[in-house]
Amino acid sequence: MTQATKSAVILNPTSSEAESFIEKALSARKTLIVAGNCEVHYSGRASSTLEPGERILVIKQDGALLVHRPIGYEPVNWQPSGCIFHVQTRDKEVEIHGIRQKPRENVKVRFSSIFMVSTLNLIDSGEFVLSASEEDMHKAILVKPSLLEEGFKPISYEKKVEPGFVDVYGVDRNGKLVVVEVKRKTAGKEAALQLSKYIEAIKDRATREIRGVLVAPSLGKDVQRLLATLGLEFKALDPKKCGEALKKAPAAKLETFFQEN
Amino acid sequence: MTQATKSAVILNPTSSEAESFIEKALSARKTLIVAGNCEVHYSGRASSTLEPGERILVIKQDGALLVHRPIGYEPVNWQPSGCIFHVQTRDKEVEIHGIRQKPRENVKVRFSSIFMVSTLNLIDSGEFVLSASEEDMHKAILVKPSLLEEGFKPISYEKKVEPGFVDVYGVDRNGKLVVVEVKRKTAGKEAALQLSKYIEAIKDRATREIRGVLVAPSLGKDVQRLLATLGLEFKALDPKKCGEALKKAPAAKLETFFQEN
Numbered sequence: 001m002t003q004a005t006k007s008a009v010i011l012n013p014t015s016s017e018a019e020s021f022i023e024k025a026l027s028a029r030k031t032l033i034v035a036g037n038c039e040v041h042y043s044g045r046a047s048s049t050l051e052p053g054e055r056i057l058v059i060k061q062d063g064a065l066l067v068h069r070p071i072g073y074e075p076v077n078w079q080p081s082g083c084i085f086h087v088q089t090r091d092k093e094v095e096i097h098g099i100r101q102k103p104r105e106n107v108k109v110r111f112s113s114i115f116m117v118s119t120l121n122l123i124d125s126g127e128f129v130l131s132a133s134e135e136d137m138h139k140a141i142l143v144k145p146s147l148l149e150e151g152f153k154p155i156s157y158e159k160k161v162e163p164g165f166v167d168v169y170g171v172d173r174n175g176k177l178v179v180v181e182v183k184r185k186t187a188g189k190e191a192a193l194q195l196s197k198y199i200e201a202i203k204d205r206a207t208r209e210i211r212g213v214l215v216a217p218s219l220g221k222d223v224q225r226l227l228a229t230l231g232l233e234f235k236a237l238d239p240k241k242c243g244e245a246l247k248k249a250p251a252a253k254l255e256t257f258f259q260e261n
Numbered sequence: 262m263t264q265a266t267k268s269a270v271i272l273n274p275t276s277s278e279a280e281s282f283i284e285k286a287l288s289a290r291k292t293l294i295v296a297g298n299c300e301v302h303y304s305g306r307a308s309s310t311l312e313p314g315e316r317i318l319v320i321k322q323d324g325a326l327l328v329h330r331p332i333g334y335e336p337v338n339w340q341p342s343g344c345i346f347h348v349q350t351r352d353k354e355v356e357i358h359g360i361r362q363k364p365r366e367n368v369k370v371r372f373s374s375i376f377m378v379s380t381l382n383l384i385d386s387g388e389f390v391l392s393a394s395e396e397d398m399h400k401a402i403l404v405k406p407s408l409l410e411e412g413f414k415p416i417s418y419e420k421k422v423e424p425g426f427v428d429v430y431g432v433d434r435n436g437k438l439v440v441v442e443v444k445r446k447t448a449g450k451e452a453a454l455q456l457s458k459y460i461e462a463i464k465d466r467a468t469r470e471i472r473g474v475l476v477a478p479s480l481g482k483d484v485q486r487l488l489a490t491l492g493l494e495f496k497a498l499d500p501k502k503c504g505e506a507l508k509k510a511p512a513a514k515l516e517t518f519f520q521e522n
Binding site: 006007008009011012031033035039044045046047048049050051052053054055056058060062064065066068069070071072073076078079080115116117118120122123124125126127128130131132133135136167218223239243 | 268273316321327379388
């Protein structure tokens with residue numbers, strides 16, 4: 001397909017021009033963008049009404065629907081993929097109905113005027129790769145403790161210990177305390193020294209043996225030797241792997257964890 | 262403003278045409294839509310990369326940013342309102358940077374080709390009115406039990422009781438059991454009789470006094486008299502008020518409720 005046929009646009013169409021343009025786009029399963037003054041009625045599990053105003057309607061190639069106001073990142077109305085659409089003109093207003101079968105839901109977008117209609121024929125197979133932040137890595141270990149090691153049980157999240165905060169804190173399968181310091185990038189000597197300080201701060205109060213584990217995708221030069229000298233361990237963990245673990249975990253699980261601990 | 266100046270479009274612009282068109286739109290705080298082949302890099306709390314593919318970029322009048330793939334209702338990348346943008350051309354590719362200060366976040370959308378650029382000047386002050394479903398009304402009472410009455414404590418959600426399901430079930434401030442039947446619209450005689458059946462089914466097993474409360478926005482003809490005869494109560498509750506209560510409650514609260522009970 002040449003670039004020239006990737007998109008088509010009409011500005012300020014009459015209602016009948018808009019109707020036939022939209023109908024063709026929907027039956028060809030193209031992505032459709034309509035900007036104009038519309039009202040929106042939704043009925044299904046709940047019901048809602050959006051009074052007239054100037055907005056953007058997007059219908060995607062898989063039948064997902066979005067209505068966007070000129071401000072805010074969230075759509076005001078939306079439907080997931082799989083809607084079936086039909087369009088008609090009534091009293092010179094163009095009505096687009098989107099219907100979903102299960103659960104039964106119905107969105108009606110009624111345009112009193114249309115500024116622009118555009119159809120797009122988009123092909124997108126690009127991969128989305130997410131790397132987690134340090135905070136996300138902490139959360140991933142809490143949600144899936146086996147990322148650190150089998151049998152690890154987290155106790156508390158960012159437990160306050162002088163001289164700072166411990167990232168993750170827990171008990172291993174042998175009942176030893178485990179203090180975990182997480183870095184998103186190659187860990188340097190500072191990370192090893194910081195972890196060592198944390199452990200010194202806890203040591204006096206602890207009644208059992210303490211292990212210190214530095215978690216990072218990799219170690220900087222000579223850091224492995226420093227860790228050995230300080231009696232600390234290293235666990236290689238990729239932020240991307242943490243991102244994946246968080247994606248799969250339902251958000252509620254983590255919330256519950258924090259409230260219980 | 263006349264309708265003719267509401268929108269402007271260029272199809273298949275060169276990179277320099279696109280750059281100057283986009284720059285004008287952003288400095289005039291118009292809504293901008295760009296469709297083309299792009300890659301997206303995000304860095305901030307986490308970081309992500311979206312490999313090249315054909316997508317729609319929307320930048321709204323308040324600086325919110327959305328990148329939409331041709332399928333799915335969710336944006337693949339997004340930023341809330343308040344981003345600051347700049348655009349430049351490098352090696353014939355148009356790069357749009359969106360930067361947020363707090364927290365520091367950076368989105369870079371780099372177009373290798375652009376099929377369409379459109380600017381829109383939208384005015385929207387229409388109100389969005391949400392009515393809750395019956396299920397939403399149950400949830401609203403669980404999240405905010407004072408919607409039913411002060412001192413009410415829900416025990417269980419859709420507790421299974423022959424001959425059907427009890428909508429909401431709890432204990433009032435005096436320790437009496439409360440069985441609640443919820444209707445989204447004007448409640449008729451069937452609703453009153455249904456509630457009465459539920460209570461008969463529980464009565465034999467209960468060790469304390471039981472109250473039956475029919476919750477609905479209003480009662481049908483003669484239903485008040487029937488309720489009195491059956492020894493049941495009525496509580497007027499507007500689905501819109503429930504919708505508002507749910508909007509304000511964080512989703513996690515309800516999840517936690519279900520896991521604990």
